[in-house]
Amino acid sequence: MGPVPGSYRVPIGRARGELRERGSRFLALIVPVSDDDGAREQRMEIAQSHPDATHHCWAVRLGAPAAERLSDAGEPAGTAGEPILRVLRGAGLSDVLGVVARWFGGTQLGKGGLARAYAGAIREALLGLETELRFPTVDLVVEAPYERVGAIKNLIQPPEIELVEEEYGEGVRMVLRVAEHRRAEIESIFAAWRLLIQSSQLRL
DSSP states (O other): OOOOTTOEEEEESOEEEEEEETTEEEEEEEEEOSSHHHHHHHHHHHHHHSTTOSEEEEEEEETTTTEEEEEOTTSOTTSSHHHHHHHHHHTTBOSEEEEEEEEOOSSOOHHHHHHHHHHHHHHHHHTTOEEEEEOOEEEEEEEEOGGGHHHHHHTOBTTTEEEEEEEESSSEEEEEEEEGGGHHHHHHHHHHTTOEEEEOOOBO
8 A cells, every 4th residue: 555645654652862061951851742832841841850951942743734833942043943843744643643752961063963953852752753654535425235334345445435424224334434435435436336425524
Protein backbone atom coordinates (compact mmCIF):
# COMPACT_ATOMS: atom_id res chain seq x y z
CA MET A 1 0.00 0.00 0.00
CA GLY A 2 1.36 3.42 -0.95
CA PRO A 3 1.16 6.56 1.18
CA VAL A 4 -2.38 7.41 2.26
CA PRO A 5 -3.36 10.91 1.03
CA GLY A 6 -3.64 13.35 3.93
CA SER A 7 -1.96 10.94 6.34
CA TYR A 8 0.32 11.97 9.18
CA ARG A 9 1.90 10.36 12.21
CA VAL A 10 0.84 10.97 15.80
CA PRO A 11 2.72 10.16 19.02
CA ILE A 12 1.78 7.16 21.12
CA GLY A 13 2.59 8.19 24.66
CA ARG A 14 5.44 10.46 25.65
CA ALA A 15 9.13 10.53 24.88
CA ARG A 16 12.03 12.50 26.31
CA GLY A 17 15.56 13.29 25.30
CA GLU A 18 18.37 15.33 26.77
CA LEU A 19 21.63 16.95 25.76
CA ARG A 20 24.17 19.26 27.32
CA GLU A 21 25.97 22.02 25.50
CA ARG A 22 28.73 24.11 27.14
CA GLY A 23 27.16 23.81 30.57
CA SER A 24 23.55 24.31 29.54
CA ARG A 25 21.14 21.40 29.94
CA PHE A 26 18.33 20.88 27.41
CA LEU A 27 15.52 18.49 28.35
CA ALA A 28 13.05 17.73 25.53
CA LEU A 29 9.61 16.21 25.92
CA ILE A 30 7.25 15.15 23.14
CA VAL A 31 3.63 14.52 24.08
CA PRO A 32 0.41 13.78 22.16
CA VAL A 33 -2.22 16.53 22.17
CA SER A 34 -5.54 16.89 20.36
CA ASP A 35 -6.29 20.61 20.60
CA ASP A 36 -4.99 23.99 21.80
CA ASP A 37 -6.47 23.59 25.29
CA GLY A 38 -4.77 20.24 25.73
CA ALA A 39 -1.47 21.66 24.51
CA ARG A 40 -1.76 24.56 26.94
CA GLU A 41 -2.45 22.19 29.85
CA GLN A 42 0.51 20.03 28.96
CA ARG A 43 2.82 23.05 28.73
CA MET A 44 1.68 24.22 32.17
CA GLU A 45 2.19 20.75 33.62
CA ILE A 46 5.71 20.50 32.19
CA ALA A 47 6.60 24.01 33.41
CA GLN A 48 5.35 23.14 36.89
CA SER A 49 7.37 19.92 36.85
CA HIS A 50 10.57 21.85 36.07
CA PRO A 51 10.09 25.24 37.75
CA ASP A 52 13.84 25.92 38.01
CA ALA A 53 14.42 25.81 34.25
CA THR A 54 15.55 29.09 32.67
CA HIS A 55 13.28 28.67 29.62
CA HIS A 56 10.42 26.43 28.50
CA CYS A 57 10.34 26.71 24.69
CA TRP A 58 7.81 24.85 22.60
CA ALA A 59 6.12 24.11 19.29
CA VAL A 60 2.82 22.41 18.52
CA ARG A 61 1.25 20.95 15.37
CA LEU A 62 -2.45 20.04 15.24
CA GLY A 63 -4.58 18.33 12.61
CA ALA A 64 -4.11 18.04 8.87
CA PRO A 65 -3.11 20.25 7.21
CA ALA A 66 -1.33 21.13 10.42
CA ALA A 67 -1.95 24.31 12.35
CA GLU A 68 1.38 25.33 13.88
CA ARG A 69 2.28 27.46 16.89
CA LEU A 70 5.52 28.07 18.71
CA SER A 71 7.22 30.10 21.41
CA ASP A 72 10.84 31.09 22.01
CA ALA A 73 9.94 31.79 25.65
CA GLY A 74 12.50 34.54 26.08
CA GLU A 75 15.26 33.08 23.93
CA PRO A 76 16.40 35.17 20.91
CA ALA A 77 13.76 35.10 18.17
CA GLY A 78 13.98 32.06 15.91
CA THR A 79 16.46 30.13 18.06
CA ALA A 80 14.13 27.78 19.96
CA GLY A 81 10.49 27.41 18.88
CA GLU A 82 11.28 27.35 15.16
CA PRO A 83 14.01 24.67 15.39
CA ILE A 84 11.70 22.52 17.52
CA LEU A 85 8.90 22.99 14.98
CA ARG A 86 11.14 22.12 12.02
CA VAL A 87 12.10 18.81 13.62
CA LEU A 88 8.46 17.87 14.36
CA ARG A 89 7.44 18.89 10.84
CA GLY A 90 10.32 16.96 9.29
CA ALA A 91 9.23 13.84 11.18
CA GLY A 92 5.74 14.15 9.67
CA LEU A 93 4.17 14.49 13.12
CA SER A 94 0.94 16.23 14.01
CA ASP A 95 -1.31 16.31 17.09
CA VAL A 96 1.99 16.77 18.88
CA LEU A 97 3.61 19.14 21.36
CA GLY A 98 7.36 19.46 21.71
CA VAL A 99 8.75 21.28 24.76
CA VAL A 100 12.38 21.88 25.59
CA ALA A 101 13.31 23.07 29.06
CA ARG A 102 16.71 24.76 29.27
CA TRP A 103 18.87 25.33 32.30
CA PHE A 104 21.41 28.04 31.48
CA GLY A 105 24.96 26.93 32.21
CA GLY A 106 26.65 30.32 32.26
CA THR A 107 28.08 30.31 28.72
CA GLN A 108 26.35 32.04 25.82
CA LEU A 109 25.82 29.69 22.88
CA GLY A 110 25.00 32.26 20.21
CA LYS A 111 21.97 32.04 17.94
CA GLY A 112 23.32 29.19 15.83
CA GLY A 113 24.39 27.20 18.86
CA LEU A 114 21.00 27.67 20.51
CA ALA A 115 19.11 26.58 17.41
CA ARG A 116 21.25 23.46 17.07
CA ALA A 117 20.83 22.59 20.75
CA TYR A 118 17.04 22.94 20.77
CA ALA A 119 16.71 20.94 17.56
CA GLY A 120 19.17 18.33 18.82
CA ALA A 121 17.27 17.84 22.07
CA ILE A 122 14.00 17.23 20.23
CA ARG A 123 15.74 14.79 17.88
CA GLU A 124 16.97 12.87 20.93
CA ALA A 125 13.38 12.60 22.15
CA LEU A 126 12.25 11.40 18.71
CA LEU A 127 14.59 8.41 19.01
CA GLY A 128 12.37 6.95 21.73
CA LEU A 129 8.99 8.01 20.32
CA GLU A 130 6.42 5.49 19.13
CA THR A 131 3.96 6.74 16.52
CA GLU A 132 0.95 5.56 14.55
CA LEU A 133 -0.48 6.58 11.19
CA ARG A 134 -3.61 8.71 11.14
CA PHE A 135 -5.65 10.03 8.20
CA PRO A 136 -9.11 11.52 7.56
CA THR A 137 -11.86 8.89 7.64
CA VAL A 138 -15.63 8.72 7.44
CA ASP A 139 -17.95 6.11 8.95
CA LEU A 140 -20.28 4.57 6.38
CA VAL A 141 -23.34 2.81 7.76
CA VAL A 142 -24.74 0.23 5.34
CA GLU A 143 -27.84 -1.94 5.61
CA ALA A 144 -27.62 -5.11 3.56
CA PRO A 145 -29.26 -8.50 3.08
CA TYR A 146 -27.37 -11.51 4.36
CA GLU A 147 -26.26 -12.56 0.90
CA ARG A 148 -24.20 -9.35 0.56
CA VAL A 149 -22.26 -9.74 3.84
CA GLY A 150 -19.42 -11.75 2.32
CA ALA A 151 -18.97 -9.28 -0.54
CA ILE A 152 -18.93 -6.33 1.86
CA LYS A 153 -16.34 -8.00 4.09
CA ASN A 154 -14.19 -8.60 1.03
CA LEU A 155 -13.93 -4.81 0.71
CA ILE A 156 -12.24 -4.52 4.12
CA GLN A 157 -8.60 -3.50 3.74
CA PRO A 158 -7.16 -2.17 7.02
CA PRO A 159 -6.16 0.48 7.78
CA GLU A 160 -7.99 2.24 4.92
CA ILE A 161 -11.26 0.28 5.25
CA GLU A 162 -12.14 -1.26 8.61
CA LEU A 163 -15.22 -2.96 10.05
CA VAL A 164 -16.19 -1.04 13.19
CA GLU A 165 -19.54 -2.59 14.05
CA GLU A 166 -22.08 -5.12 12.79
CA GLU A 167 -25.59 -5.95 13.94
CA TYR A 168 -27.69 -8.87 12.75
CA GLY A 169 -31.49 -8.81 12.52
CA GLU A 170 -33.76 -9.19 9.54
CA GLY A 171 -30.78 -7.89 7.59
CA VAL A 172 -27.30 -6.78 8.54
CA ARG A 173 -26.26 -3.31 9.65
CA MET A 174 -22.54 -2.69 9.28
CA VAL A 175 -20.37 0.33 10.05
CA LEU A 176 -17.24 0.69 7.94
CA ARG A 177 -14.55 3.25 8.76
CA VAL A 178 -13.26 4.38 5.38
CA ALA A 179 -10.32 6.60 4.45
CA GLU A 180 -11.74 9.76 2.90
CA HIS A 181 -9.90 9.21 -0.38
CA ARG A 182 -11.61 5.79 -0.75
CA ARG A 183 -15.09 7.05 0.13
CA ALA A 184 -16.39 7.71 -3.40
CA GLU A 185 -15.17 4.29 -4.56
CA ILE A 186 -16.96 2.43 -1.75
CA GLU A 187 -20.13 4.48 -2.04
CA SER A 188 -20.30 3.76 -5.77
CA ILE A 189 -19.99 0.02 -5.09
CA PHE A 190 -22.79 0.15 -2.53
CA ALA A 191 -24.92 2.19 -4.92
CA ALA A 192 -24.42 -0.45 -7.64
CA TRP A 193 -25.57 -3.08 -5.14
CA ARG A 194 -28.59 -0.87 -4.29
CA LEU A 195 -27.68 -0.77 -0.61
CA LEU A 196 -28.87 1.91 1.80
CA ILE A 197 -25.97 4.04 3.02
CA GLN A 198 -25.60 6.71 5.68
CA SER A 199 -22.40 8.58 6.40
CA SER A 200 -21.11 10.28 9.52
CA GLN A 201 -19.02 13.39 9.98
CA LEU A 202 -15.47 13.37 8.65
CA ARG A 203 -13.01 12.20 11.30
CA LEU A 204 -9.39 13.37 11.53
